[in-house]
Amino acid sequence: MIKLQHVRKVFADANFTALGDVSLDISDNEFVxxxxxxxxxKTTVMNILAGLDFPTGGQALVDGETISxxxxxxxxxxxxxALFPWLTVRKNVEFGLRTxxxxxxxxxxxxxxxxxxxxxSDFADALPRTLSGGMKQRCAIARAYAVNPxxxxxxxxxxxxxxxxxxRLQEQLLRTWxxxxxxxxxxxxxxxxxxxxxxxVVVMAARPGRIVEVVDxxxxxxxxxxxxxxxxxxxxxxxxxxxxxxQETVA
Amino acid sequence: xxxxxxxxxxxxASAPAPGRRRGVPKAVLNLISVGLGIAIWWGFSLAGHxxxxxxxxxxxxxELVADGTLLDDVLASLGRVLAGFVLGVALAVPVGFLMGxxxxxxxxxxxxxxxxxxxxPLAIIPLAVVLLGIGETPKIFVIFLAxxxxxxxxxxxxxxxxDKTLINAARVLGARDGTIFARVVVPASTPFILVGMxxxxxxxxxxxxxxxxxxxxxxxxxxxxxxxxYYDLPTIFVGLISIGVLGLLMDRIxxxxxxxxxxxxxxx
Numbered sequence: 001m002i003k004l005q006h007v008r009k010v011f012a013d014a015n016f017t018a019l020g021d022v023s024l025d026i027s028d029n030e031f032v033x034x035x036x037x038x039x040x041x042k043t044t045v046m047n048i049l050a051g052l053d054f055p056t057g058g059q060a061l062v063d064g065e066t067i068s069x070x071x072x073x074x075x076x077x078x079x080x081x082a083l084f085p086w087l088t089v090r091k092n093v094e095f096g097l098r099t100x101x102x103x104x105x106x107x108x109x110x111x112x113x114x115x116x117x118x119x120x121s122d123f124a125d126a127l128p129r130t131l132s133g134g135m136k137q138r139c140a141i142a143r144a145y146a147v148n149p150x151x152x153x154x155x156x157x158x159x160x161x162x163x164x165x166x167x168r169l170q171e172q173l174l175r176t177w178x179x180x181x182x183x184x185x186x187x188x189x190x191x192x193x194x195x196x197x198x199x200x201v202v203v204m205a206a207r208p209g210r211i212v213e214v215v216d217x218x219x220x221x222x223x224x225x226x227x228x229x230x231x232x233x234x235x236x237x238x239x240x241x242x243x244x245x246x247q248e249t250v251a
Numbered sequence: 252x253x254x255x256x257x258x259x260x261x262x263x264a265s266a267p268a269p270g271r272r273r274g275v276p277k278a279v280l281n282l283i284s285v286g287l288g289i290a291i292w293w294g295f296s297l298a299g300h301x302x303x304x305x306x307x308x309x310x311x312x313x314e315l316v317a318d319g320t321l322l323d324d325v326l327a328s329l330g331r332v333l334a335g336f337v338l339g340v341a342l343a344v345p346v347g348f349l350m351g352x353x354x355x356x357x358x359x360x361x362x363x364x365x366x367x368x369x370x371x372p373l374a375i376i377p378l379a380v381v382l383l384g385i386g387e388t389p390k391i392f393v394i395f396l397a398x399x400x401x402x403x404x405x406x407x408x409x410x411x412x413x414d415k416t417l418i419n420a421a422r423v424l425g426a427r428d429g430t431i432f433a434r435v436v437v438p439a440s441t442p443f444i445l446v447g448m449x450x451x452x453x454x455x456x457x458x459x460x461x462x463x464x465x466x467x468x469x470x471x472x473x474x475x476x477x478x479x480x481y482y483d484l485p486t487i488f489v490g491l492i493s494i495g496v497l498g499l500l501m502d503r504i505x506x507x508x509x510x511x512x513x514x515x516x517x518x519x
Contacts, residue, residue: 050423072425082420086438086515095434096424129517145422 001063002026002049002151002183008057009044009209018044020208021058028150029181033198033207035188035244042187046155050076050187062151072100075144075182078153081136083128089115089139096147113140117176118186134165145180154186158193170196174223175205191241196223197234203243213243286345303485308492313486320474325493327469328459331387335394336455340448343402343444347444350403351410352432364403372397372454373461380465390462397458405447409440444518445509449502456498 002025009019019041026032034042038051047053048060049084051070060067062074070076093111102110115124117137128136137157144152158166170193177184188194194201195217203213217236219227275283289305296304315321335346349356350364372393379389413436421435463472471490478486 050419052419052422059459070423070425072421076423078416078420080416082414082416084417084420084435084438085517086441086513094427095421099421099425127515129515143424154479218353 003061006058007060009054010056017208020210022211028133028183031184031197031199033186033188033194034202035194036204037206040206042203042204043155044188046153050153070149073149074151074153075149077140077144077157079156079159081140083136083139085128088125088127089120092139093143093146110146114145118142133161134169152182156187191237195237195240201240215240273388308485308488312489315489324471324474328471330388332394332455332459336398336452339395339398340402343399344406347403347406362511368400372458385466389465393462394455394458397454401451401454402447406444409443410436413439426466440504442513449505452501
């Protein structure tokens with residue numbers, strides 16, 4: 001359970017308020033997408049949840065405890081993949097397990113499972129430079145899953161791949177998520193993606209970064225292609241779209 | 252960074268590309284080029300410039316090999332270069348890491364590195380002779396300094412340039428500072444260190460001959476200098492060619508190591 005209570009973030013040296021007053025509760029195994037224009041502070045929210053940055057006001061809690069730094073309970077997937085280029089897919093996935101001191105045989109078994117889950121079995125011993133963007137991101141997802149976090153934080157993970165690959169990755173992510181339920185906070189600037197994936201879409205606005213609307217997506221899982229083309233989806237999409245693109249400039 | 256990329260391009264260019272226009276193989280071109288160079292050299296010598304002809308140099312080379320002089324000189328020079336170079340790299344790598352990792356160390360050491368970098372190692376020789384005498388120590392010291400300065404900058408820049416996202420990725424996977432250092436910073440900066448080593452090796456060789464000015468009894472540099480006194484041009488040529496060939500060989504060995512250790516790099 002994630003709880004943001006009146007979180008503020010001011011970058012003092014730049015005299016810039018990244019987050020005004022952000023409050024949000026996310027319950028376990030929820031899939032929440034955060035969408036908003038650039039500069040709305042969505043990445044700041046994510047860094048605070050990851051423990052890579054800290055709020056200057058308010059509180060960020062996971063399971064009732066203040067976030068004090070990065071931890072294996074929260075897996076992070078970065079837009080730029082951030083795979084270790086000198087390690088094979090398998091070794092990348094095993095990285096967090098090795099850090100945690102998991103014995104070799106078990107490490108290998110766990111890695112195998114998640115590599116299989118994201119469909120990279122044939123590339124387990126390949127180096128990242130030989131993989132396509134979509135494959136790299138799947139490897140990053142397997143790596144995050146391997147340490148068994150209860151929360152997955154994803155920062156525009158599909159931002160750097162082409163439109164078709166993006167749709168495939170979305171479907172695959174939902175498949176993976178339905179097999180291995182986790183709390184997911186997924187940041188994106190793509191409205192379609194936000195609606196397609198989420199239980200709940202959080203719409204943010206800039207100057208200062210704040211939440212302007214939370215839209216419940218009451219479409220059932222598994223989400224299908226037909227659903228993507230359905231009137232219900234379109235209605236939700238339009239609602240999120242206007243919340244994102246017709247924001248008042250002043251709060 | 253530019254050094255790495257330039258090198259990578261050279262690497263791809265030298266690989267036989269199947270799709271490329273068919274022509275004379277590269278090795279043949281190289282051989283033609285070498286032959287042509289020797290022909291021009293011969294030409295100059297025939298034209299009456301005071302240059303010894305290739306056969307003359309070759310027979311002098313044979314003599315020097317036969318009486319063991321060349322081998323002794325090569326071993327003496329190689330010993331100095333390797334001793335200075337290994338010491339330089341062995342110190343440069345940890346210092347470069349510390350400078351890149353701890354801002355305080357960087358602040359303390361960087362002014363000195365930058366300062367000594369502006370002094371050609373050769374200019375240190377007079378000081379080294381006065382302080383360290385005329386034995387092996389000042390020679391090795393000067394070579395050490397040359398390779399240290401080249402390698403420390405490269406290592407430091409490699410560490411500073413490690414992608415912040417990779418460090419964050421390791422942190423969110425539960426890695427602490429020690430682990431991040433050993434398993435992210437070290438491998439990520441290896442390409443830079445290897446480039447630094449190659450540059451360092453180059454400057455070690457460059458410093459060798461001058462370092463052997465200091466009352467050496469043996470060595471390729473010493474041999475060339477004593478030959479100079481007797482107008483013995485063939486010996487000077489043998490010395491020059493030996494230094495070139497040895498330097499090239501050592502560079503190839505490092506290049507090979509670099510390929511093996513950094514084959515994971517995305518080459519553009």
